[in-house]
Amino acid sequence: MLRYLVGVLAVAALLTGGTFFFQGIGxxxxxxxxxxxxxxxxxxxxxxxxxxxxxxxxRAGRPAR
Structure with missing residues (x-):
């Protein structure tokens, strides 16, 4: 469950960061x-x-070796 939450938050941060970056460079x-x-x-x-x-x-979803 935590893995999916981190993934969703990371995708949201990726989209937000991309928007901020592209606005910042014009x-x-x-x-x-x-x-x-x-x-x-x-x-x-x-x-x-x-x-x-x-x-x-x-990485959290992969089995340990």
Whole structure:
């Protein structure tokens, strides 16, 4: 159960981080975040945390060796 919760939260962080990153670099217009480098860094951090979360969720479902 915890594995699925971590996976869902990681996917949400991945989507949020991607949105923040692309707004920060100016690809997604229409926000106060557009073109501001700090949002690109925040988005990259979210994506990094999401990748770690997905890896942990995937690893938790594997049998031990």
């Amino acid at each position: 690809v997604l217009p229409g926000s106060f975040m557009t073109g501001r480098a700090e949002w690109a860094f925040i988005g990259a951090a979210f994506v990094g945390l999401a990748v770690v979360g997905l890896w942990l969720a995937w």
